[in-house]
Amino acid sequence: MGQIHLKEIKSISYEKSEVKKGYTDQSLRINLDSNDIIINPIEDKIKDKFIGGKGYDLWLMWNNVNGDTKWNDPENTVCISSGPLGGTPGYPGGGKSIVTAISPLTGAPIDSNVGGYFGPYKKFSGFDVIQIDGKSNKDIVILIDGIENTIKLFNVKNLPEDSYELSDVLTRHFDETKPVNVSVVTAGPGAEHTYFGCLNFSWWDAGRKMVRYKQAGRGGIGTVFANKKVKAVVARYGAVSMKTNSPADLTALKAVTKTHAKEIHTLDPKQNRMAVVGTTHLVPIMNDHDCLPVHNFKFGSHPESKVIGEEVYEHIFDKGFDGCWKGCAVACAHGVKDFSPFTGPYRGKKVFVDGPEYETVAGCGSNLGIFDAQTILEINFYCDAYGLDTISVGTSLGFVMECFENHQITIDHTGGMDLSFGSRFNALEIIHQMARGEGFGSIVGKGIRKMKAIFAKDFGANAAFMQDIGMESKGLEFSEYITKESLAQQGGYGLALKGPQHDEAWLIFLDMVHNFMPTFANKAEALHWFPMFRTWFALCGLCKLPWNDIVPEDNKNNPEPAKVVKHVGWYADFFSAVTGRKTGPEDLISMSEAVYNFQRIFNLKMGYGTREHDTVPYRAVGPVTVEEYKSRQKRYDDQLIEKYNLDISDMTSEEKVASLRQKREEQYEVLKDAVYERRGWTQNGIPTIETVKRLGIDFPEVLEVLKKNGVE
Amino acid sequence: MIEVDEKQIEWSENMTIASLLETLDNSEFCSVVRINGKLFSSPLFAETMISDNSKIQLLPLVAGG
Structure with missing residues (x-):
């Protein structure tokens, strides 16, 4: 590898918008067609409704793409946000970035949640969210420098191709003496040549003195990034403390941070x-x-x-x-x-x-x-x-x-x-x-x-x-769980907005092991509450693991242990302490519900978002082959006899496979009906007018999309 | 004696994970336990014997990815 070459093609200086109560109230747009660098204010009504994180990403994307936009069109937009709580040092899981684009795999909005320091550094540099649209005709690196208060675009040559080396080279290039100040977002040659490219988000591991990275994996956002010829986006920022996010109530923030962190260290x-x-x-x-x-x-x-x-x-x-x-x-x-x-x-x-x-x-x-x-x-x-x-x-x-x-x-x-x-x-x-x-x-x-x-x-x-x-x-x-024996998780995958990723709902054990949700109404309720609450982490710039992977010792005494209610309360306190917006646990659900339904309607805008698209392959529902059936024959035979009252004594294995399939596929459709009703959607899976009005997302352009799809 | 979530409990011969859990309050949530550092899941509860002096932790509801 010879000397890397970065040629500055555009540079602006900006007056940094200081963070106030978790927000900078500004977005940064980089248009690669014109190399324009545009800083826009974020209106209060958008902040109130979309909260931040994925909400901001989706709103900016919605305004930049039309229903015909394909993943490789210039209008497609890669958005990277943090969220009002993102960048709180010491709060467990408090530094996530949320990335979105129109996916090469699905043709609809995709979102991915990732660690690393980029999201917080970008925010503390003055921007709640960045959007990258257009297409460069040469390889480009974007620098957001929150220390120098400059944004620069570089044409680049002779950079390493792969993320492993590229992250390291750019980190050292942009701050050789303090590499901890740098976080780099990169893709790689696989992202360029496939439809499921990921993005690597780096941080400097001070203990090991090396660059590490985590991945925004799902849906090919890295492919979009590479298609725009973006080699890297770099954020540079200095020391971070709890005060950097300018919380409304620092004392309360310290208290809830200490409580949650201490519990995790102990448990x-x-x-x-x-x-x-x-x-x-x-x-x-x-x-x-x-x-x-x-x-x-x-x-x-x-x-x-x-x-x-x-x-x-x-x-x-x-x-x-x-x-x-x-x-x-x-x-x-x-x-x-x-x-x-x-x-x-x-x-x-x-x-x-x-x-x-x-x-x-x-x-x-x-x-x-x-x-x-x-x-x-x-x-x-x-x-x-x-x-x-x-x-x-x-x-x-x-x-x-x-x-x-x-x-x-x-x-x-x-x-x-x-x-x-x-x-x-x-x-x-x-x-x-x-x-x-x-x-x-x-x-x-x-x-x-x-x-x-x-x-x-x-x-x-x-x-x-x-x-x-x-x-x-x-x-x-699909992500990596077998769902054949959990109807609720079949819905958790099939009804997920972006496709079968478990970050919306993971209900396998509640359903299959504990049988906590025996009825369709129970399952529908779970497929409402869990996706809504999990969405909230993506609005705020947080990781979900501290919510329910380490739980209070007395959680088992709660009537709804799966919700980890004590932690939900702490998250409401966290939100209140940072934003100053007095918030209770139920408010977290309503924040998410607005964005969740908006994303569903965004799918609709892109030509999807209806019942037919919520299907799953039969492999996710039951045994496709006789070999599979026989691997769990007792379980399946018992179901046919006891649950469906069938006489299977004269059935061949092929007939048993077919009978079970018919029953299970019918159940999945009944589940869809129940979930759509609970979510306030039509039986075609579209949010009703009443629902969008209740959630305050009845913008004219939203109503227009609904009308085009027969909902008015 | 065995230790279950840091509490001392009398051990008995032929004690299995399943029989232990039956004696504990609010254990229906429990689908995985760790015995002396090794994980055991609910399909194995009935057949897994507990030795005297074992150190047992009841893992919380499995939350997935």
Whole structure:
């Protein structure tokens, strides 16, 4: 690598808008068609209704795209926000960024929540949210310098291609003496050549004296970023304290921060030990409950899973503080040092791997039949470095492997590669191909929905079978939980606004293990409350893990333990202390409900957002094949007899599969009806006029979209 | 004696996780326990024997990703 070259093409100085009660009340727009740098005020009525974070992102996007905008059109807009509470040092999970764009996979708004220092640094530099639209014709780096109060655009040459090296090089370039002042957002070559590119958000790990990063993974925002020829967005800011966010009541903020952080320090070692093992504790738990995806979600457990869970990674993870924000008590962002890849451009070199988390272990490990902790680490490393979402990579490769084993595709299509489950070297080769935009990897990189069309049209594969086993909904690949025995979680995935990601609702245990929601009304209520509350974290710039992954010792005595009511109260106190807006727990739900419904109507604006788009593949609902049925035969036989009162004595296995399917698919449709009613939507899944009026989002342009879709 | 969430409880022969939980208040939420550092999930509760002097933690409701 020679000398990097950054040529300044635009620079402005600005008077910094100081933070007041968590807000700067300004947005920053970078238009890459004209290289214009535009600072706009954020009106109070927008602040009141959209709160911040994802709310601001969606509002800016809504105003910049039309219903025909495609992901690679210049109007598509990448928005990055923090939120009024984001950037509070010491509050557990208090430093998230929320990123949105029109997704290459779904054609609708996608949002992703990510750690690292960028969101807070950007806000403290004067901007609640930044929007990047237009398209550059040359590679570009954007610098937001909150120390010098300048914004600069650079044309760049000779930068490293991958995020791993690029994050490091740019961090040192923009503040060699104090690299902790810099956070860098990058994509990578995989983002450029696939539809599921992620963004890496960095921070300087002062203990290890190196750059670390976390990923805004879902939906291909990195692909949009790369398509605009943005190599990086850099934020630079100095020291941060609780006062930096200018809270309305510093004393109250300190009190609630101390209370929540102390509880986590006390209880995490007794509960999930996330400060030691991250989320890898979920691997054995999901395996034992038959919820760990194995072989493209066919099965829910595997005897070899014990070698890819917390028992192994606890000993591999490097010891040290692993918070992705300053002073976070959860500190779950673990990594592995001195890892030596056995393939690809870093073969034989020593690298630091940020991860793996549960999703990567499950998606790129058990789901592919790869029960090898080292291979999972290598897949994790290259996905990050190339800017690829590990969830979409794992779920897409699982689909490919099942198609291969089922002879829907052959070595004639894969470039000679055996892609049976467990083919770890060829799985890695596909990932390298994705980064190069070559070979069969370039087809896999289009995601499952497009692969299904290509395999059917060009390879003669069975479209109906692929529809059943292709784990995507709305075009987005599923995250890594088996939902066959949880109708509520089938809805948690299928009814999620952006597609099947678990950050809206994770109800598997409440439903399947504890049977806390036996009726459709119970399930619908859960599919209202949980998505609304979880949305609130994305409005405020927070991580959800401290809410319900470490819980008070007396939580079990609460009549609704899943809501972790004590923590909800603390979050209301947190919001009140920072913003000065007196807030109770119920207010958090109403804040989210407005933005949630707005996002649903945004989907509608883009040509989606109706009942037909809330479908899930049958693999998520029940056994597609006789092999799957037989793997849980007693359970399914008992259901047919006891729940559905069927006489199965003369049924063949194929007939049992068909009968169960009919019943389960009917239930899913009834669930949709119940959820739509609870949310105040029509039976076609569209918010009613009464609902948008109640929530105060009855803007003329919103009503126009509803009218076009028959709701007035 | 065994220790359950830092409280001492009398151990008995043939004690399983399931039989232990039946003696505790408000344990229906519990789907995972940690015994001497190792995780055991609810499908294994009935068959998993508890040894004397075990240190047990009842994990909270599993919250997912």
